[in-house]
Amino acid sequence: MVRLARCEVFDPDEVAVAHVWNRTCRRCFLFGDDSVSGKNFDLRKVWIEDLLQxxxxxFGIDLLGFAILSNHFHLILRTRPDVVASWSDEEVAARWCRICPHNRKPDGSPAEPTKxxxxxxxxxxxxxxxIRHRLSSLSWWMRLLCQRVSMRANAExxxxGRFFQDRYKATRLVDEASLLACSAYVDLNLIRAAIAPTxxxxxxTSVQRRIKAAQQDVAQSQDATQALKEGPERQTKRPDVFLSPLTIDEASDPIGPDPSPLRDRCSEKGFLAMSLADYLELLD
Structure with missing residues (x-):
């Protein structure tokens, strides 16, 4: 059976939520302890997290969740062409230049694009x-992510040759029930695989980052003076700052694109009508 082209399933010009995953060649543990070579490749999980951030x-895409295992990874992504449409021509160009930079700093990070x-x-x-079309495209996100991981691993x-066994897989999530079920599946993946006990x-994983951010908030709330001194910049230090907010309140949240004022993520819209505490209780 002929597979559908990605553009026939996910149109970059409409908001869509997808569960995306990809697996290494022959299911070898090329992100963890590889029994064939006797090497440990856990550092490659850090590469992927850095690229996700x-x-x-x-990109004009919200990262809702992720989990990186020893031979595959899961992502939950939400395309945001409505946010991309709100960006000026110069911002669109600058963002693309930072994704695919012509020049890099000595540490390897993208240099700020020139005029x-x-x-x-x-x-x-x-x-x-x-370029505006690419910034809300799942295919371009996954193309660049897999390409950079593959090239770096092969060079290392x-x-x-091929690093991932096939093109990435993607399933559209059409309602909140499917999104909640998929989020639970992704966040519990390491526990199900007996890699982590809690x-x-x-x-x-994204759930670990959300838990650490919540713990950090509790710790900082116990020291109100320090939190007040740090001010709004405190948000940029949160471990989950690049993730889309979890909670959505349809009654009070603003209508429209709601782009994030932070440079760490695309928008401020949440995706589940529950708090982190309720979500963690559901996972338990």
Whole structure:
């Protein structure tokens, strides 16, 4: 049976939520302890997390959840073309230049794009429309994520060829019930695989980051003076700052794109009508 093209399933011009995953070749543990080579590749999980943070800050896509295991990873993504439409031409160009930079800093991070680089994209209507389309595309997110992990892993071991066994898989989540079930599946994945005994010890997962952020909030609330001194900048230090907020309140949340004022994520819209405490109780 012929597989549908991604553009026939997920249109970058409409808001959509998807469960996305990909697996390494032959199911080898190329993100963990590989029994074949006797090597440990846990550092590659950090590579993926770093890329997820970078993409969540620049793409017009919300990162709702993730879990990285020894031979595959899961993501829950929400495309936000409505947020991308609210960005100026210059911002669209600058974001793309930071995703695919022409120059890098000595530490390897993307250098801030120059005015000529921004004008090169912003001044061309055809190129600009294409880039604006890419910024809310699941295919471009996954293409660049898998490509960069593959190239870096192959360079590290002086290998060539395929790193992931196939193109990424994606399932559309059409209602809150399916989104809640998928979130629980992703967040409990390490426990189900007997890799971690609790959510708090589930390394390289979004739920662990949300729990740490909640614990940090409690600790800081006990020291009101320090929290007041740090002010709004305290939010940027949260372990889950690049993740989409969990809770959505349809009665009071603003209507519209609601782009995030932080440079760490796309929007401020949550995706589940429950608090973190209620969600964790459900997982238990």
């Amino acid at each position: 970078h993409f969540a800050a620049e 000529p680089e921004i004008r090169f994209i912003a001044g061309c209507p055809v190129k600009l429309a294409e 071991e002086d290998e060539s 959510l708090e010890t589930s390394d390289h």
